[in-house]
Amino acid sequence: MVLSLPLESIEAIQSCSGSLELVHFLAPPNDKALQSFLNASQSWLSRYGGTRRMTLATDMALSGFPEQNNKGPFSVFTVDAFPDSKQALDYLQEVSLHNENAPPDFFSYMLVLKPEPSMKILAVLRKLYVVQPLLGLLFPVDRSLDFKPDVHLNQPERNATQEKLDEFRTRDLKAPFYNINLNRFYDPPQDGVSKEEYYKEFSQETAKITGPRLLGLGAYPAVSGNVLTVLEDGSPRQHSLQDQWDNFLLVYYPQRQDYLDVIPSFPDEIVEQRAKAYQRGVQIPSVEYKGTSHDSNAPETGGQSRGIFRQCGM
Structure with a gap:
């Protein structure tokens, strides 16, 4: 039994039929501690039928955090996939x-996360070799904006x-991220409509507009899902992340310049919607984790001793 997880989180996870994804944000004290956790968690994934989809290091906080050093409260995060809730709960223990x-x-x-179907369709479409050049012609991006x-x-x-x-522009703009x-x-503005239903409709409508332009550049939603529950450890760092999050979206761009070009090219209605x-929204550019130290990305705190995960703000 998973006794150390809050009951609300267990029930939220168990209520989800089908696959789940876990996005785990980390700010270890040093690279040795991070590698130790990554190695241990990989063995747990193998034991419980999970798959590590990616390990990324944060580059900077582009929006959402007022910190003067432009860094979020974590330096690395992993994305893990599980076929069902039982295996995810075993891993979480x-x-x-x-x-x-x-x-x-x-x-x-x-x-x-509960994976979001409409965004997964875009991720599948991008694998068709004719899609990118065709959409690039049909939905051109005005790079002069x-x-x-x-x-x-x-x-x-x-x-x-x-x-x-300006700090984002100092990076290698030809590099993927x-x-x-x-x-x-x-x-939701309408009575009787759940947030999940509201988000689903909003996501589908915006994907029709933004999706073709992203795919035309070779960009795509790598991870997308509704947030079932948030688990945190009580660290002083967590205050700037803690919120009633509804949705997580991780978009891959072949080049940083593509991001700078495509966002202004979206119709005004997208900005208004x-x-x-x-x-509230947060945007944090990230890159593949290469195994080197990223400790400088995390602000210093007077870390206190903590217990196990507890549910946060849902």
Whole structure:
């Protein structure tokens, strides 16, 4: 039995039929501690039928965090997939035991996702070799448009600034990257409509507009899902992540420049719809984790001793 996980989280996970994905944010005290966890968690995945889809290192916080150093509270995250809730819960038991005995400054925060079907369709379509060149012709991206963070990124509480965008531009703009989109929705404007139904409709409508342009560039949603529950460890770092998150989206871009070009090319209606739908949003560019230290990405805290996972703000 999974006794160390909160009952609310267990029930939320068990209510999901089909596959689940776990997005696990980490800010270890050093690279040795991170490698130890990654090795141990890989063995747990093998034991319980899970698959590690990717391990990424954060580059900077483009929007959503007011920290002056433009860094979010974590430095690395993993994405793991499970065929069903039982196997995911067995794995989470191992992770929670690790957290109970981890160093005081080993920050750990996790989203449990129910994969979103419409975005998965886009990820499948991009594998068809005719799709990218065809959509690139049908939905051309105007690369002359100016990216304005106060227009294209700033929804409530996003804290996007020109300074952060300028920092993003200092990176290798020809290099690939992944962009985290972590979102909280307003309550549905219609009575009797659940947030899940509201998000599903919103996601499908926006995907019809943004999807062809992304695929035409070779970009695609690598991970997308509704947040079933949030698990955190009580670390002082978690305060800037803690929220009633509804959706997680991780988009792959072949080049950073593609991101700078495609966002301004979306129709004005997308900007307007996002402003009406999102109560809070976070965007964090990330790259493949290469096994080198990324400790500088995480702000210092006076880490305190913590217990096991507990449910956060859902």
